[in-house]
Amino acid sequence: MKKTISVVVPCFNESEVIDFTVKELLSVTASMSDYQFELIFINDGSADDTEAKLLNFSKQHDNIRTLSFSRNFGHQQAVSAGIDASRGDAVVLIDADLQDPPQVIGQMIEKWQQGFDVVYGTRINRQGESTFKRASAKAFYKVLNRLSEIPIPLDTGDFRLMDRQVVDQLKAMPEKARFIRGMVSWIGFNQTYVEYERSPRFAGESKYPLRKMIRFALDGILSFSVKPLKISILMGFISSGVAFLMLMYSVYVRLATDEWVSGWTSLLDSILFMGGVQLIAIGILGEYVARIYNESKHRPLYILKKGLDGEHSESRQQETE
Ligand code: UDP
Ligand code: MG
DSSP, rough: EEEEEEEEESSOOHHHHHHHHOOOOOHHHTTTEEEEEEEEEEOOOOOOOOHHHHHHHHHHHHEEEEEEEEOOHHHHHHHHHHHHHHHHSEEEEEEETTOOOOHHHHHHHHHTTTOOOEEEEEEEEESSSSSHHHHHHHHHHHHHHOSSOOOTTTEEEEEEEHHHHHHHHHHHHSSSSOOOHHHHHHOSEEEEEEEEEEEEOOOSSOOHHHHHHHHHHHHHHHHHHOHHHHEEEEEEEHHHHHHHHHHHHHHHHHHSSSOOOOOHHHHHHHHHHHHHHHHHHHHHHHHHHHHHHHHHHHOOOEEEEETTSSSOTTEEEEEOO
């Protein structure tokens, strides 16, 4: 029997690109006739007609399925929903804007057939992305790897193929703050990569404004590392050490000489410095506490609209009435 591969595509306001994307994915997957494909599109609460277009496609093609969220839950949630709904022996994650060329899926499948459980795409070139985005992405991965206890591959997005055994592990991980590429690294098994050139978005705008990027970067760092907490302790030690030395110096000057340390500038300065350090430390602590709070609410990861995709009874979805 042919093996089935699920292709998961998160879509948020992708009306401009979706027709072409569906066409392209259909033709690329049709060219790999040794495998069966199911294409799962997740409409992440788009405000445009992405949903209508997707539903239309799934009516026309048996191997296209559409899930739709009750509102915009975010990229990682959309990908999670697709993973939860997937039935294939392997699952491929790909963006709707075709920045990650679907042709690479063929190479990923080859590696998978050689026995690898995860094949991620590594970008060797990011055309059409601003210098700022490239530089910030690079800095982010550097910082993340410094801080994180597990290595997370550089220059890698969510474009990847995962074997069923990895997918099942991923599905069993309940955390709300999802940073899928880190979670997959953490799961382990046999992982490898294929290189590809990241093309520019061919239409539409990036749905990742700076605000979302920062949020996502924080999720990555705070979910995979407790080092920021340790750094805040270190900062505390350093600044109180400096303060202690200054105190010793002032006592020495007062006792051993006829002068004393004058002026309130240095005093004010050190108060401000200490205050800053304390606020940073409390802020870091607060981020972790907020995460504990969010996880402890046990809300579903996402909410699906009812009846669009027929029967699936996975745990993490709660359908609206
Ligand atoms: N996306 C999503 N929900 C969001 C934001 C983005 O499902 O809230 C999807 C989007 O439709 C695209 C993918 O995630 O398929 C990547 O988004 P985008 O191309 O805007 O990000 P970039 O490539 O600029 O990082
Ligand atoms: Mg993109």
